[in-house]
Amino acid sequence: xxxxxxxxxxxxxxxxxxxxxxxxxxxxxxxxxxxxxxxxxxxxxxxxxxxxxxxxxxxxxxxxxxxxxxxxxxxxxxxxxxxxxxxxxxxxxxxxxxxxxxxxxxxxxxxxxxxxxxxxxxxxxxxxxxxxxxxxxxxxxxxxxxxxxxxxxxxxxxxxxxxxxxxxxxxxxxxxxxxxxxxxxxxxxxxxxxxxxxxxxxxxxxxxxxxxxxxxxxxxxxxxxxxxxxxxxxxxxxxxxxxxxxxxxxxxxxxxxxxxxxxxxxxxxxxxxxxxxxxxxxxxxxxxxxxxxxxxx
Numbered sequence: 621x622x623x624x625x626x627x628x629x630x631x632x633x634x635x636x637x638x639x640x641x642x643x644x645x646x647x648x649x650x651x652x653x654x655x656x657x658x659x660x661x662x663x664x665x666x667x668x669x670x671x672x673x674x675x676x677x678x679x680x681x682x683x684x685x686x687x688x689x690x691x692x693x694x695x696x697x698x699x700x701x702x703x704x705x706x707x708x709x710x711x712x713x714x715x716x717x718x719x720x721x722x723x724x725x726x727x728x729x730x731x732x733x734x735x736x737x738x739x740x741x742x743x744x745x746x747x748x749x750x751x752x753x754x755x756x757x758x759x760x761x762x763x764x765x766x767x768x769x770x771x772x773x774x775x776x777x778x779x780x781x782x783x784x785x786x787x788x789x790x791x792x793x794x795x796x797x798x799x800x801x802x803x804x805x806x807x808x809x810x811x812x813x814x815x816x817x818x819x820x821x822x823x824x825x826x827x828x829x830x831x832x833x834x835x836x837x838x839x840x841x842x843x844x845x846x847x848x849x850x851x852x853x854x855x856x857x858x859x860x861x862x863x864x865x866x867x868x869x870x871x872x873x874x875x876x877x878x879x880x881x882x883x884x885x886x887x888x889x890x891x892x893x894x895x896x897x898x899x900x901x902x903x904x905x906x907x908x909x910x911x912x913x914x915x916x917x
Contacts, residue, residue: 661886665844665903669884672828672842673905676880679717679815680706684913686720686770688812691795693718694778698814699765699833704872705914706852712866713848714818715878719913720770720810724759727752727771728785729805745803750791752799754809757785765833768812775800776812817841819848828882846883846902853877876914881906 684705686692697703698718707716730744730753744753752771760766762779769787770776777789777797789797816831820838828845829838852864854874867875882905889899 665884665886668842668844669903669905672882673907675841677907677909680878680909682719683717683911686773686776688718688776692776702814706875708867716814716816718814721813722811723808724811725754725756725809727803727805727807728755747802749799751788754785757782770810770812772807844885846885849881851879878909
């Protein structure tokens with residue numbers, strides 16, 4: 621009985637068909653892989669831009685919380701620089717905002733006629749006093765960025781000296797730091813911070829940076845932020861509202877609303893759109909932020 625083998629033509633046809641099928645499967649795999657990578661890049665892009673805008677909105681909206689004013693800043697400005705609750709950067713790509721941002725401890729009861737060596741109760745926590753007693757004063761300092769304190773969100777002061785848990789404020793010809801209200805044990809006490817937002821490089825990537833002026837320097841909030849722009853709505857003396865891109869220094873105290881526009885891009889280029897541009901996908905988010913603690917001023 622004869623056994624018939626595979627002819628050369630049949631083998632070539634089989635190899636050709638297999639090649640077409642393999643090429644189709646490979647192209648499908650490559651296409652799916654590219655789609656996955658693009659989607660992953662877009663997800664990261666959207667997360668970065670949302671993280672940036674959300675952080676900015678949250679911090680800027682808090683501007684002025686704690687009734688911070690020139691008494692809090694000191695004659696030279698907070699950190700020797702910032703004299704307004706909102707201070708736009710000269711290049712228009714950043715700003716500094718001041719508020720009582722973080723609860724650190726609570727007020728302690730001054731506890732009677734005497735509270736520690738030579739400290740009269742009338743100088744602790746009462747109207748006109750220049751000292752308060754905290755449950756724990758370790759989160760504050762009489763030097764550097766931790767010297768600004770807010771009591772119960774209603775008044776803020778500069779710290780001159782700390783003895784144990786007793787905090788003393790500046791009271792001199794330039795800064796009458798006496799308490800405006802009577803305060804009671806258990807009221808929250810916040811640290812007042814000047815938060816500076818800017819664009820800059822961090823580990824080889826353009827990032828939205830935040831500096832709390834506590835000694836750590838600018839740290840990244842979100843990466844691959846390509847651009848940031850601010851516009852400011854000011855209330856003029858006659859009550860009218862005027863929009864500025866560059867706010868004169870003598871008008872910073874009139875800022876009542878901030879518009880933020882952020883542009884973020886993907887971490888890597890997409891070859892499919894490289895011919896139509898630089899190959900990066902971008903997202904733009906814009907938000908208008910009313911300064912709720914300043915709106916009635």
